[in-house]
Amino acid sequence: MGSKSMKSLLVAVFSLFLLTYSSNVFSQEKAGDNKKQDEKFDPTKAIMNHVQDAYEFHFFSTDHFEAAIYLPVILYSPQKGWSVFSSKRFGPEHNQTYDGYRLEDENTVVPVDPDVTVYDLSLTRNVIQTFLALILFCYLMIKIAQKYKKGEGVVSAPSGAQSFMEPIIVFIREEVAKVNLGSRWQRYMPYLLTVFFFILINALFGLLPGAANVAGNIAFTLVLGVISLIIILASTTTHFWKHIIWPPDVPFLVKVILVPVELFGLFVIKPGALIIRLFANMVAGHIVILAFISLIFIFGAMNTVAGWGFSPFSVVFVVFDYLIEILVAFIQAFIFTALTAIFIGQGFEGSDHDVPHEDHAFV
Amino acid sequence: MQLLLPKLGLILWTLIAFGIVFYILAKYAWKPILKSLDEREKNISDSILSAENMRKEMDNMKSENEALLAKAREERSQMMREAKEIRDKMIQDAKEQARKETNKIVADAQSVINQQKMAAITDLKNQVGNLVLEVSEKVLRRELNNKEDQEKYIQQLAQKVELN
Structure with missing residues (x-):
């Protein structure tokens, strides 16, 4: 009897925990929606972004605040040499160009100049x-x-x-x-x-x-x-x-x-x-x-x-x-x-x- | 499709991480842990083995003890039996002896009695003879003239004779 009530308590706590987690995702996605007014929620894109590697730990964001840990981007290009910078340089929308590199599909760094080859050794x-x-x-x-x-x-x-x-x-x-x-x-x-x-x-x-x-x-x-x-x-x-x-x-x-x-x-x-x-x-x-x-x-x-x-x-x-x-x-x-x-x-x-x-x- | 394309950076870092972790764990974790587990298992199996040996030894000792005990018990009963036999024999002997003694005493007593009786009878005979002689003497000494007197006298004498 005691273990049964303990079990239900555990389930309740776990669900509560997940509820907060899912509400984080909720706020995150909602914020994204607010920013990209014309863009609808695309589950495929959202899921793929979560499942794949990224250049930051992104928890949630509001209109004015991004709860994320930005990680270092380390790139080597035979033409341009080494470049090391924070992924924050790509901007909150991931659409800014820095040092001749930009972010494609949220999770790939590509050089702006197509002739440049780049090896990405970032600490993702x-x-x-x-x-x-x-x-x-x-x-x-x-x-x-x-x-x-x-x-x-x-x-x-x-x-x-x-x-x-x-x-x-x-x-x-x-x-x-x-x-x-x-x-x-x-x-x-x-x-x-x-x-x-x-x-x-x-x-x-x-x-x-x-x-x-x-x-x-x-x-x-x-x-x-x-x-x-x-x-x-x-x-x-x-x-x-x-x-x-x-x-x-x-x-x-x-x-x-x-x-x-x-x-x-x-x-x-x-x-x-x-x-x-x-x-x-x-x-x-x-x-x-x-x-x-x-x-x-x-x-x-x-x-x-x-x-x-x-x-x-x-x-x-x-x-x-x-x-x-x-x-x-x-x-x-x-x-x-x-x-x-x-x-x-x-x-x-x-x-x-x-x-x-x-x-x-x-x- | 992005999902299925491995990225160079990630491959490299994972490889480095795996290499370092493998080195560290193999040297500082798996080796001592596996060694300790082996040691413990050896300890346990040794302990079980020695316990088993001990048990066998105990069993041996126990059966030995039991054999000894049984032997002792048998000896005791043997001794008891012997003692009983000896006792019975002694009693029997004593009884026999006593009976013999008694018989002997009784026989002795009887022979003594017989002797006494014979002596008494002989004595009596002698006395009766003497008396007869005395009476005859006295009768003979008186004058036997009177028949009447004679008879009177004999009666008198006879009265005097007291057979005591």
Whole structure:
């Protein structure tokens, strides 16, 4: 009985919290509408701007005030050299030109002169948020590690943050590493753990209201996918390559088809599966949340009463989706890690008999 | 489409972040944590093993104790039995002895009585003889002229004889 009322209290608090969040978005969008009088609310544009990277953390704005943290823009052009400036220079409407650069589609810096090429190394909100999340996470993990070093959790039961992290670490060790990597599991543990928590912490931070969608950015997943590919390739054996390039017991004509397929699978499909799955799952959750919130404004544009009337339903759906997103963050981090481990295991499968034979169709 | 195009800056920064985080965590977090977990698991399995050994030892000791106890119990009952036998035998012996003694005493007494009786009878015979002799003497000494007197006298004498 007590836990039930506690649960409903938690739900109530969470909804209230989301209500304030959604009202922030509301004011933000409304302010945008006021400024661009003739422009109607465009949910696609609003959602895409929220899901993508940006040069500032934008919370809300009124007619006279922009609640935003402007981040540094760092550009390198072979013709013009380095230019570093605050993204505030693009103006509150993002339509001003500075130092020969302007902002296109809200999130791409392009040179005004089309002959100039530019490399954009800006500390965007994704970069800043990734760094903050990782600093926090590293601090936490090092503190936990120090606790272990002192013997806490070794000769006694684990306590505090240890109790939360330990089951996850043990789970990855038992269910991911040992199952897929046979006797060589120990070598890959640091990578598997790092990639798991790297995805998890960034996905969870991306769920904070006003935060950037880090894990749902193709650049982020691309980096992880490519690193995984390098590790997969680095752990392959000659036995593996023999089977890929000249599969035994296969007729010649089938070999002609099979070999390109195998090579394509190794270099494109495996990392591609990792990259696109993570990206799509993360971005989809954010789009769903934002779509439900946008519904309020779509109804609001028709009729103010309809907008307010629909908002409770939106909030309920958003809360539901938020909870799913938390689950998805864990699941996707796990899947990425597990698939990486399976692909690595396939690389030395057969050369070493204690590696379990995985189903090749599992991609 | 913008969504699907990775940006160079973000790739670079993510790569740098991942590299640094991997280095830091691998060196300062995962290594000690995994080592500690291994150590703890080893501790636990060792403890379980030693506890199991201890239990086995205890079991052995217990069964040994039980065997010892059973043996002691058996010995005790054996001793009891023996003691009982000895006691019974002693009682039996004593009874036998007593019976023999009694018989002997009774037999002795009977022979003494018989002897006494025989002595008494002999004595009596002698006395009766003596008396007869005395009476005969006295009768013979008187003048046996009178038949009447004789008979009177004999009666008198007979009256005097008191068989005591």
